[in-house]
Amino acid sequence: MQLKVINQVLTLEGELTKITVPSLYKELKKALKEEAVTMIDLGKVSTIDSAGVAFLDEIQEIISGKSEILLFKGAKPELQAVIDTFSTIKLKSSAPTSGKGYFESLGEMSLDFGKGLAEAILLSSDIFYYSLLGLISRKGQRKGSLTQQATLLGSQALPIVSLLSFIIGLILALQSGVLLKDFGAGVFLADLLSVTMVREMGPLITAIIVAGRSGSAIASEIATMQVTEEIDALKMMALNPIRYVVVPKFHAITIVMPILVAFSILVSEIGGGIIAIGLLDIAPETFLSRSINILTVKDIIISFGKSIWFAWVIVIIGSYYGFRVKGGAEGVGKATTSSVVTSIFAVIFFDAIFSLLYL
Amino acid sequence: MKKNSPIIEIRELEARYGEMTVLSDINVDIYPEEITVILGGSGCGKTTLLKNILRLYEPYSGSVKFFGDDILDMDEGEFREVLKRTGMLFQNGALLNSISVYDNISIPLEMHTQLPRKVIDKMIRVKLSLVGLSEAIYKLPSELSGGMKKRAALARALALDPHLLFCDEPSAGLDPITSAALDELILDLKTQLKMSIVIVTHELASIHRIADKIIFLDAGKMLFNGSLDDAKRAGIPEIDRFFKVGKF
Numbered sequence: 146m147q148l149k150v151i152n153q154v155l156t157l158e159g160e161l162t163k164i165t166v167p168s169l170y171k172e173l174k175k176a177l178k179e180e181a182v183t184m185i186d187l188g189k190v191s192t193i194d195s196a197g198v199a200f201l202d203e204i205q206e207i208i209s210g211k212s213e214i215l216l217f218k219g220a221k222p223e224l225q226a227v228i229d230t231f232s233t234i235k236l237k238s239s240a241p242t243s244g245k246g247y248f249e250s251l252g253e254m255s256l257d258f259g260k261g262l263a264e265a266i267l268l269s270s271d272i273f274y275y276s277l278l279g280l281i282s283r284k285g286q287r288k289g290s291l292t293q294q295a296t297l298l299g300s301q302a303l304p305i306v307s308l309l310s311f312i313i314g315l316i317l318a319l320q321s322g323v324l325l326k327d328f329g330a331g332v333f334l335a336d337l338l339s340v341t342m343v344r345e346m347g348p349l350i351t352a353i354i355v356a357g358r359s360g361s362a363i364a365s366e367i368a369t370m371q372v373t374e375e376i377d378a379l380k381m382m383a384l385n386p387i388r389y390v391v392v393p394k395f396h397a398i399t400i401v402m403p404i405l406v407a408f409s410i411l412v413s414e415i416g417g418g419i420i421a422i423g424l425l426d427i428a429p430e431t432f433l434s435r436s437i438n439i440l441t442v443k444d445i446i447i448s449f450g451k452s453i454w455f456a457w458v459i460v461i462i463g464s465y466y467g468f469r470v471k472g473g474a475e476g477v478g479k480a481t482t483s484s485v486v487t488s489i490f491a492v493i494f495f496d497a498i499f500s501l502l503y504l
Numbered sequence: 505m506k507k508n509s510p511i512i513e514i515r516e517l518e519a520r521y522g523e524m525t526v527l528s529d530i531n532v533d534i535y536p537e538e539i540t541v542i543l544g545g546s547g548c549g550k551t552t553l554l555k556n557i558l559r560l561y562e563p564y565s566g567s568v569k570f571f572g573d574d575i576l577d578m579d580e581g582e583f584r585e586v587l588k589r590t591g592m593l594f595q596n597g598a599l600l601n602s603i604s605v606y607d608n609i610s611i612p613l614e615m616h617t618q619l620p621r622k623v624i625d626k627m628i629r630v631k632l633s634l635v636g637l638s639e640a641i642y643k644l645p646s647e648l649s650g651g652m653k654k655r656a657a658l659a660r661a662l663a664l665d666p667h668l669l670f671c672d673e674p675s676a677g678l679d680p681i682t683s684a685a686l687d688e689l690i691l692d693l694k695t696q697l698k699m700s701i702v703i704v705t706h707e708l709a710s711i712h713r714i715a716d717k718i719i720f721l722d723a724g725k726m727l728f729n730g731s732l733d734d735a736k737r738a739g740i741p742e743i744d745r746f747f748k749v750g751k752f
Contacts, residue, residue, distance in 0.1 A: 163664070167618040194665040196619055199626035206622075230634070230696050233626045245642075472646030475601035 148172045155182045155204070158189035161197030173204060182208055188219025198231035205234065265465050271387050272395055272461055279392045285385055290393035298359045298394065299401025306354050306405050307412045310342075313350060314413030317341065318420035331425040335435035338417040343440055343448050347410040349496050352455035355402065356488035360459040363394055364484035367467025368477040376468070391464045395457070402456035403449045410448075447503050454499075455492050462488045509572075511536050511668060511700050512557065517566035519549070519556045526552050527724045530566070536667075539694055539701045539714050544721035545746070550704040551595070551672055553721065557702075558592065558670065559583065570668075588616050591661030593671040597653035599645040605632070605656045606641050612663045631659040635689065651682045658689070668700050669693065675707040687713045708747070720746070 147158040148169055155176070159165065176182075185204065190197075201217070220228060245253070279286065322334045367390060370376050379386045414436060421427040466484040470476040510533035517530035527549045534540050542550050555561045557568055559575055567574050570586050578586070599608050609628045613619060619627070632638050635655040645653055654674060661669060671690070675683040687710055693699045705711060711718065711732065718735050720728040722742045728735050735743050 163617045163619055166623060167620065170620050170623065195627050195630060196617065196623060196665070199619075199623040199630065202626050203620075203622055226696050230692075231627075231630050233630045233633075472601050472644070476646065 148176060150176045150180045150182055153181055153183045154186055155184070156186040156189065160192045161190050161200065162192060162194045163196035166196045166200045169200065170203075173207075177207065184216045184218060186219050187217055187221075187224065190220070190224060193224050193227050195227075195231040198228050199233065201228065202233045261469070264469065265461070268387075268465050268468065269461050272391055272464065275385065275388045275392050276395045279388065279396060285388040286393055287389065291396055294393045294397035295401050297362070298355070298398050299405060302355060302358055302401075302405060303408060305358065306351055306409050309354060310347070310350060310409040310413040311416040313346060314338065314342065314416030314418075315420060317346070317413070318417035319424070322420055322425050326425055331421075332427055332431065332435065334417070334421050334425060335427065335432045336439040338414065338421075339436040339439050340444070342410045342413045342417075343444050345496070345500070347406050347413065348448055348452040348455060349492070351402070351406045351409045351452065352459065352492040352496075353489055355398075355405065355456070356459050356492055357485055359398070360463045360488040361481045361485045363460060363463030364467045365477055365481040367391075367464055368470035368480040371468060371470045372473050372476060386468075387464075391460065394464075395460050398456040398460055399453055402452045406448060406452040443503070447499065451496065451499050454495060458491045458495060459488045462491060508535070510534055510569075511571060512702075513567075513569040514557065515567045515569075517553075517556060517568065518564045519552055519561060520564040525564075525724065527556065527721075530726050532719055532726070532729060534700060534702060535717075536700050537694060537698050538716040539690065539703065540717045540719060541711050541715040542702065542704045542719045542721065543706055543711060543746070544727075545706065548721040549724045550706075550721055554670055554672055554702070554704050558587075558590070588612075588664055589667045591664070591666035591669045593654065593658050593661045593669070593674055595672040595676060597645070597657035599653060599657055599660070601645050604642050604644055605637070605648070605659075608645070608656065609660045609663050612660070616664060627663070628659075631662050632656070634662070635659045636685070651678050651686075654678070654686070658686075662693070665697070666699065668702070671701065671703045671705075673705055673707075674703060675705060675710045680709070683707065683710060684713070690714055706746075 147156075149156045149158075155173075157169075161169075182204075185201065187193075217228075318334060318338055321337055322331060325331050325334050325337070367376075370386075370390065376386045376390075379389055418429070418432055421432050422429055463484045466480040466487070470480040472479075512532070512534040514530055514532040517527060518525065519527040530553065532540075542553060544550055552561065556563045559568075563576060566576075568576055571589070573582075573586075575583055575586060599605070600611070606628055609631055610624060613624045613627060617624075629638065629641070632641055635658050637652060637655050637659065640648060640652055640656065645656065648656060658671075658674075669690075674686055674690070678686065690701060690703070691714055694701055703710075703714070715732050717730065718728065718732055719726060720735060720740075720743050727740055727742055728738055730738075736747060
């Protein structure tokens with residue numbers, strides 16, 4: 146492919162396609178610096194494709210500032226047909242020239258946030274209302290759904306909750322036990338471990354694991370149902386999707402979360418106990434009695450109260466992102482990720498509030 | 505390639521899902537600047553044939569030649585070169601949902617050419633204008649209707665000016681007016697851009713409007729390969745019933 150400018154006529158020769166255009170584009174810029182162009186001769190062009198036509202349009206645009214008239218001549222009829230089909234000159238100007246601006250995006254985000262918050266409040270009130278109603282009447286729920294959800298959200302989470310709690314109890318005892326022993330206060334390890342696990346770490350670790358494991362499952366299940374029109378199908382069968390899908394999860398998690406937290410505390414105490422008895426030479430009965438005696442009824446109530454609150458937060462956030470999903474498979478993935486991130490953030494945020502309120 | 509030599513030659517193609525044979529004894533020639541329609545009832549193997557021709561499913565046996573070379577003997581690099589000359593419109597569009605329509609069309613242009621950004625921009629705009637979707641240029645696929653998605657997907661399939669275009673049920677789920685407009689567009693592509701087009705469909709109106717040649721499949725076998733008029737005169741009961749009833 147060749148490009149020449151003689152007497153203000155730009156002559157193109159050979160194939161004008163996506164293969165030749167990149168090099169021609171560089172040559173053109175050089176040529177235009179040396180001489181103005183008022184006409185393009187296409188007589189020697191053998192083939193042209195849409196990239197070639199876009200190149201011609203680009204020449205037109207570059208030159209339009211330098212010379213007033215630009216003419217094409219010599220194009221063969223078959224080339225002219227391709228030029229007519231692919232030329233951007235005739236395109237309507239109604240097509241947007243660029244995407245959304247910064248302020249437009251910012252405004253849209255603010256509006257979305259406000260709308261999302263309102264939707265979340267409405268959804269929460271719906272979930273609480275139908276869950277209370279569900280205690281009186283099981284109407285609108287599938288038989289066995291509570292047991293099924295309790296197994297999914299509770300029993301199946303037990304191994305991972307236990308394992309992680311055991312390791313954390315072990316690490317906590319090891320790190321603090323060594324320090325306490327230096328001060329001759331090794332025996333207080335039982336008190337420290339007990340209070341930390343019951344008031345803070347037990348509910349928090351369990352909630353974070355449940356948010357990651359069960360929260361994502363809730364969000365992806367509802368989101369998939371939404372994109373495959375199953376939620377619409379439920380509505381068409383005169384079933385309330387919240388009552389049918391969310392309420393069994395809400396009831397189940399309210400029951401299983403305190404049980405998971407109790408297991409978490411118990412297993413972490415075993416982990417800590419191994420270090421206390423094996424490494425710090427604390428007598429087993431001393432460890433046990435100090436672990437129990439340090440706790441008050443208030444601690445237990447706060448621990449289980451927190452865990453139930455965290456469970457509700459996880460279900461509401463999972464359901465919110467599930468119902469709000471847009472698009473297909475891509476949307477389901479996004480909803481799941483957002484649900485997990487928001488749930489973990491919310492759990493830690495509310496834990497901080499509880500700690501401040503009930504120090 | 506000469507105009508009278510086939511652009512695609514399929515010989516003794518057999519396709520299987522596990523142990524089950526879904527297509528057998530498929531012998532087809534597809535010529536340049538022709539619209540070939542693969543038709544037949546639901547589940548007869550139309551889409552499977554298309555996906556075997558394009559190696560989206562690996563054929564069990566037989567040969568598929570594109571532009572004279574057997575694609576089943578090609579390595580990945582060689583087959584990629586063939587694919588650059590081929591466009592595919594999937595049944596549901598198969599647009600990448602996380603990016604805009606503009607970016608969907610720019611992918612093949614950015615990946616397979618060294619064209620300047622401004623030229624690519626113009627090509628995207630003109631392809632979208634061809635399919636009548638200029639206004640939706642920065643929209644996400646999730647913001648488009650079914651018909652719009654198909655048109656955007658067609659614009660993406662046309663991005664690299666393919667010699668060959670494959671369409672899997674382009675009219676399915678579209679209203680008659682949109683469907684007719686899409687057929688017009690396909691006819692324009694054939695005449696103005698000298699494209700060869702292979703379409704899988706069972707929409708009778710569409711077949712009558714665009715088909716130069718038809719391949720009729722039934723239960724994984726090819727019952728007919730020829731012109732639409734010849735098919736109607738062939739006296740094959742399955743084909744007669746298809747055209748009489750409209751759809752299986």
